[in-house]
Amino acid sequence: xxxxxxxxxxxxxxxxxxxxxxxxxxxxxxxxxxxxxxxxxxxxxxxxxxxxxxxxxxxxxxxxxxxxxxxxxxxxxxxxxxxxxxxxxxxxxxxxxxxxxxxxxxxxxxxxxxxxxxxxxxxxxxxxxxxxxxxxxxxxxxxxxxxxxxxxxxxxxxxxxxxxxxxxxxxxxxxxxxxxxxxxxxxxxxxxxxxxxxxxxxxxxxxxxxxxxxxxxxxxxxxxxxxxxxxxxxxxxxxxxxxxxxxxxxxxxxxxxxxxxxxxxxxxxxxxxxxxxxxxxxxxxxxxxxxxxxxxxxxxxxxxxxxxxxxxxxxxxxxxxxxxxxxxxxxxxxxxxxxxxxxxxxxxxxxxxxxxx
Numbered sequence: 001x002x003x004x005x006x007x008x009x010x011x012x013x014x015x016x017x018x019x020x021x022x023x024x025x026x027x028x029x030x031x032x033x034x035x036x037x038x039x040x041x042x043x044x045x046x047x048x049x050x051x052x053x054x055x056x057x058x059x060x061x062x063x064x065x066x067x068x069x070x071x072x073x074x075x076x077x078x079x080x081x082x083x084x085x086x087x088x089x090x091x092x093x094x095x096x097x098x099x100x101x102x103x104x105x106x107x108x109x110x111x112x113x114x115x116x117x118x119x120x121x122x123x124x125x126x127x128x129x130x131x132x133x134x135x136x137x138x139x140x141x142x143x144x145x146x147x148x149x150x151x152x153x154x155x156x157x158x159x160x161x162x163x164x165x166x167x168x169x170x171x172x173x174x175x176x177x178x179x180x181x182x183x184x185x186x187x188x189x190x191x192x193x194x195x196x197x198x199x200x201x202x203x204x205x206x207x208x209x210x211x212x213x214x215x216x217x218x219x220x221x222x223x224x225x226x227x228x229x230x231x232x233x234x235x236x237x238x239x240x241x242x243x244x245x246x247x248x249x250x251x252x253x254x255x256x257x258x259x260x261x262x263x264x265x266x267x268x269x270x271x272x273x274x275x276x277x278x279x280x281x282x283x284x285x286x287x288x289x290x291x292x293x294x295x296x297x298x299x300x301x302x303x304x305x306x307x308x309x310x311x312x313x314x315x316x317x318x319x320x321x322x323x324x325x326x327x328x329x330x331x332x333x334x335x336x337x338x339x340x341x342x343x344x345x346x347x348x349x350x351x352x353x354x355x356x357x
Contacts, residue, residue, distance in 0.1 A: 015334035016190045019273045020183055023049075026280075027179040039175050045283040046178035047240045052263045052279050053182075053189045053272070054232030058225045060269040061198050063205030065139040066226075067257055069233045071149030072119040074252030076234025077241035078153060078160050080115030081169050084108060084242070089168035096158040108172035112238035119234025124227040131222040134208065146257065153249035165248050173243035181239060185232055190272045192228070201225055258311070259286070262318050268328025273335035278328065282314070289313050 023046075030042045055069045083106045085093060090102060106114070130141050154163045192198050204211040204218040212218055241247060259282070267278015289310040297305070321328065 012194065012334075013190075015273050016186065019276050019335065020186060023179070023183065023186075023276065023280075027175060030175060041283070041287055043173065043175045043178045043243055044240075045279060046175070046182040047173070047236055047243065048260070048263065048283070049182045049276060049279045050178075050185045050239065051233055051236035052260055052267075052275055053185050054229045054236060055260060055264055056269055056272065056275045057189050057192050057232065058222075058229035059264065060271070060275065061193060061201035061205065062222050062225060064134065064142075064222065066142040067139070067261075068123075068142040068145040068149070069229065070252050070257045070260060071146045072123060072230040072233040073237035073240070073256070074149060074153055074249065075119040075122055076112075076115035076237030077247065077252065078115075078166070078237075079118040079234070080111040080238035081166060081241050082159065083114050084111035084170065084172075085168045086170070093166060093168035094158070094161055098158060101159075108170075108242060112235060112242075115238040116231045116234035119237070120227050120231035123230030124223070127226040127230075128219070128223050131219045131226060146253070150249060150253050153252070160249065163249060165246050167246040169242055169245040171242060171245050173239045178239055178243070181235065185235075186272065186276065188232070189275075192225075193272055197221060197224060255311075258314075262314055265318060265326075265328055266321050268330040270327065270332055271330045271334050274328050274330025277330060277335065281329075285317065286310060286314065 026042065027046075030038055051069070051073055054072075055066065058064070058069070059066050082094075082097075082101060083104055085105070087103060087105050090097060090105075094102075126145060130138065130145070133141055153160050156162070160166060200211065200216045200218075200221045203214075203216060204221060208218055237252070244251075263278045263282045264275055265278070266282055267276065268274025293307075293309045296309075297307070325331075
């Protein structure tokens with residue numbers, strides 16, 4: 001298979017470096033403060049960043065809406081758990097597990113890679129016919145795929161413990177584990193966008209017929225991106241599973257899908273820096289609204305129940321973004337790149353005037 005080429009200059013890397021510095025500073029401040037609740041919130045935020053970047057690699061470049069990627073996160077979580085739970089604990093948490101799998105016990109990294117690879121393999125198998133669809137049909141098919149994954153995770157008791165809680169995982173993921181992988185995936189997503197495969201995807205997004213006319217195999221490009229993004233989402237699921245250590249299939253269904261899509265749309269699905277900013281802003285908004293909701297419930301200030309207020313306000317935010325700024329906060333040019341382009345144009349104009357003078 002021909003490896004994708006890259007067209008990345010030092011100037012193009014500046015927005016990426018800037019966003020890495022921002023998130024690095026956030027991680028350092030969180031560590032210095034040493035507040036357990038803040039540490040937990042930030043760890044989940046960095047795991048969500050990996051998940052949303054995985055979705056952005058496919059959806060942002062291809063222009064196809066996908067609901068299925070949270071399902072890939074669930075596959076990565078359960079598969080990595082299956083390979084990493086200690087044998088003694090596995091006998092209790094998965095009593096009906098197949099004998100061939102009962103004796104397997106891996107470390108965190110190989111278990112995470114296995115989970116990501118299984119998610120990618122599943123996406124590769126089911127994804128090729130789906131990539132022949134477009135627009136509405138593709139979105140509906142991806143939603144159907146999410147439902148299928150959820151039903152399998154909920155009912156395959158021998159592997160997942162069914163709708164009951166899966167427990168027994170060791171806590172391998174901490175703040176800096178999540179930060180390290182999040183920054184790595186930030187670089188990967190940026191390089192993917194600037195690769196030949198990313199450019200082919202964006203060409204098909206802008207005009208699929210013109211892309212086909214110049215020789216781009218649109219279905220193959222979408223399929224490769226779908227598989228790669230599923231691998232990244234599977235990684236995020238493994239990291240999340242080894243941070244939470246006990247979970248149910250419902251954690252990878254509608255609520256998580258809504259949050260992930262909100263983060264991507266608010267920030268801007270077509271830019272990597274916009275995606276990162278969207279994750280940060282929606283995390284702040286979610287935690288702020290949740291704290292406000294809890295304070296209202298405890299104090300009894302309002303004459304009615306406030307359960308679900310956070311989700312309602314986030315949905316209103318999403319509606320406003322889609323209505324007034326559908327491209328997100330950072331729409332087509334990476335954050336900080338526009339100013340440099342304008343500055344370069346001004347410098348060029350001044351040089352031209354000086355030469356003429």
